[in-house]
Amino acid sequence: MDDPLVIAGREFGSRLVMGTGGAANLSVLERALVASGTELTTVAMRRLDASGGGVLDLLERLGIAALPNTAGCRTAAEAVLTARLAREALGTEWVKLEVVADDQTLLPDPVELLDAAEKLVDDGFVVLPYTSDDPVLALRLEQLGCAAVMPLGSPIGTGLGIRNPHNIELIVSRASVPVILDAGVGTASDAALAMELGCSAVLLATAVTRAQDPERMAAAMRAGVEAGRLARLAGRIPKRFWAHASSPAVG
Amino acid sequence: MKAKVNGLERELADGATVATVLALLDAPSRGVAVALDGEVVPRAAWETTFVPDGAAVEVLTAVQGG
Numbered sequence: 224m225d226d227p228l229v230i231a232g233r234e235f236g237s238r239l240v241m242g243t244g245g246a247a248n249l250s251v252l253e254r255a256l257v258a259s260g261t262e263l264t265t266v267a268m269r270r271l272d273a274s275g276g277g278v279l280d281l282l283e284r285l286g287i288a289a290l291p292n293t294a295g296c297r298t299a300a301e302a303v304l305t306a307r308l309a310r311e312a313l314g315t316e317w318v319k320l321e322v323v324a325d326d327q328t329l330l331p332d333p334v335e336l337l338d339a340a341e342k343l344v345d346d347g348f349v350v351l352p353y354t355s356d357d358p359v360l361a362l363r364l365e366q367l368g369c370a371a372v373m374p375l376g377s378p379i380g381t382g383l384g385i386r387n388p389h390n391i392e393l394i395v396s397r398a399s400v401p402v403i404l405d406a407g408v409g410t411a412s413d414a415a416l417a418m419e420l421g422c423s424a425v426l427l428a429t430a431v432t433r434a435q436d437p438e439r440m441a442a443a444m445r446a447g448v449e450a451g452r453l454a455r456l457a458g459r460i461p462k463r464f465w466a467h468a469s470s471p472a473v474g
Numbered sequence: 475m476k477a478k479v480n481g482l483e484r485e486l487a488d489g490a491t492v493a494t495v496l497a498l499l500d501a502p503s504r505g506v507a508v509a510l511d512g513e514v515v516p517r518a519a520w521e522t523t524f525v526p527d528g529a530a531v532e533v534l535t536a537v538q539g540g
Contacts, residue, residue, distance in 0.1 A: 243538040244538050266538065267538070267539025270481070271480065278536060305534075307507075311514055312505055312534060312535060313505065
């Protein structure tokens with residue numbers, strides 16, 4: 224691989240992590256996942272009788288790794304139990320740690336999040352925490368031993384993009400684990416911006432699964448992530464106040 | 475005896491194990507995990523872990539999400 228994403232020593236050729244929530248059915252989801260080129264995709268843990276099953280078989284068939292999340296958990300204790308159940312059910316120590324404060328904002332609860340992250344790291348998990356765009360909290364999560372930090376661009380499902388790009392840059396500038404922009408992406412330019420700001424990857428679901436044409440939007444996100452990554456590596460020109468002629472001034 | 479399985483009260487035979495409950499739910503053989511009164515029961519212990527009267531059993535699997 225040319226420029227792999229490396230999380231906890233594991234390499235991924237794609238820098239787009241997908242979620243599976245919100246797709247109208249498994250066939251729409253399958254086409255979107257294939258178009259996205261993703262190699263790592265989140266799933267939720269729910270009671271056996273709940274709807275939305277069959278996703279594990281789909282991911283296995285497509286050769287995409289499943290990343291269980293702790294969505295719906297409000298406390299560290301709930302999140303730790305959910306992560307342990309996911310490890311047992313899926314045979315993976317990787318977990319996307321989500322501990323949200325309330326239904327209206329779905330914003331991370333930082334106190335519960337830190338508590339859960341510490342317990343799961345101690346228990347041998349590879350912890351990828353969904354966090355707010357707070358540079359101090361991101362650093363604390365890294366120091367606890369999280370394998371990546373996943374700050375939000377804006378609240379889950381809003382499609383409001385990256386509301387505080389400077390905070391994302393601050394997080395990136397001090398992180399020594401991958402920074403994955405998680406939540407808030409609405410369209411391909413948001414994904415490209417995340418990568419231009421220095422994120423290592425982008426995680427998104429709603430922007431694709433609830434788009435009018437999920438398959439096409441998945442392809443757009445893939446291209447956006449790739450374009451943003453290339454631009455970041457290429458090094459953009461500094462912004463200038465006055466014009467700077469691009470044609471020769473003499474002759 | 476009775477136990478709450480995924481939030482629903484169920485009548486279970488005396489001596490029922492976690493494996494009994496899974497059979498009752500027609501649970502698939504993989505992709506499933508069980509918590510008994512808030513503690514994970516490892517797969518290897520399903521056959522030998524008895525469900526006490528009044529216990530809460532949660533049987534989870536992966537679904538679309540995130």
